[in-house]
Amino acid sequence: MNPDLRNLIALQDLELSIASLQKQSSQIPNKTQILENELARIRDEHDREVARSKDLANQRRHLEGEVDMLQTKLSRLKDQLMIVKTNKEYTAMLHEIQTAEDQIRREEDKILDIMEETENMDQLLKKAEQEMLKKSAEIQEEIRKTTESAPKLESELARLQEEKNRVEATIGDELLARYRRIAKACKGVALAEAKDELCSACHVRIRPQMYAELLQTENIYACDSCSRILFHRDNS
Ligand SMILES: [Zn+2]
Numbered sequence: 001m002n003p004d005l006r007n008l009i010a011l012q013d014l015e016l017s018i019a020s021l022q023k024q025s026s027q028i029p030n031k032t033q034i035l036e037n038e039l040a041r042i043r044d045e046h047d048r049e050v051a052r053s054k055d056l057a058n059q060r061r062h063l064e065g066e067v068d069m070l071q072t073k074l075s076r077l078k079d080q081l082m083i084v085k086t087n088k089e090y091t092a093m094l095h096e097i098q099t100a101e102d103q104i105r106r107e108e109d110k111i112l113d114i115m116e117e118t119e120n121m122d123q124l125l126k127k128a129e130q131e132m133l134k135k136s137a138e139i140q141e142e143i144r145k146t147t148e149s150a151p152k153l154e155s156e157l158a159r160l161q162e163e164k165n166r167v168e169a170t171i172g173d174e175l176l177a178r179y180r181r182i183a184k185a186c187k188g189v190a191l192a193e194a195k196d197e198l199c200s201a202c203h204v205r206i207r208p209q210m211y212a213e214l215l216q217t218e219n220i221y222a223c224d225s226c227s228r229i230l231f232h233r234d235n236s
């Protein structure tokens with residue numbers, strides 16, 4: 001293979017690697033931010049569940065306080081029942097006692113409902129907390145890895161850049177200028193492998209005579225269709 005062409009291939013490989021690493025590197029802050037948002041969301045959700053559980057406990061305490069008050073009222077009414085003088089007073093008192101008892105029953109039903117909900121919730125919370133801790137640890141690990149990858153990417157980029165400069169210096173000015181022109185027009189890919197008589201970039205058939213010369217000589221040819229510089233891997 002033409003040594004200039006060999007160097008051009010190396011240059012293109014290096015440039016494509018550099019572009020890919022630069023892209024990865026530029027995505028790090030965004031990726032980290034997405035992970036941090038996810039972490040905050042998971043923690044918020046768990047905090048809301050914990051708050052709901054506390055809210056239920058407060059409701060229960062409040063209802064229990066009301067039941068205590070009603071019980072006190074009830075025993076006072078029962079005491080008063082002993083000392084009423086008239087039938088009318090007695091009936092009114094009985095009615096009041098009945099009302100208080102009904103009220104106590106209703107409040108106690110509510111307390112039972114809350115106890116049941118609390119029990120379910122506590123079980124779910126225990127499970128949810130474990131999940132949350134596991135997921136948080138995973139995300140934190142991911143954030144750590146992503147953050148740590150930055151300096152590695154940077155040093156790899158510096159190494160490739162150095163290598164690129166070295167290869168670039170070995171290529172003649174004219175060919176390099178041609179390569180740059182095509183690369184600019186073709187999204188950074190100025191070389192195309194000629195394979196099975198086709199240009200592997202645009203998939204247009206290469207003229208048979210040119211293809212034969214491409215395989216046999218060290219001349220540099222370009223695809224008639226996309227203008228990319230053609231090369232053939234001859235395993236040498
Ligand atoms: Zn082509």
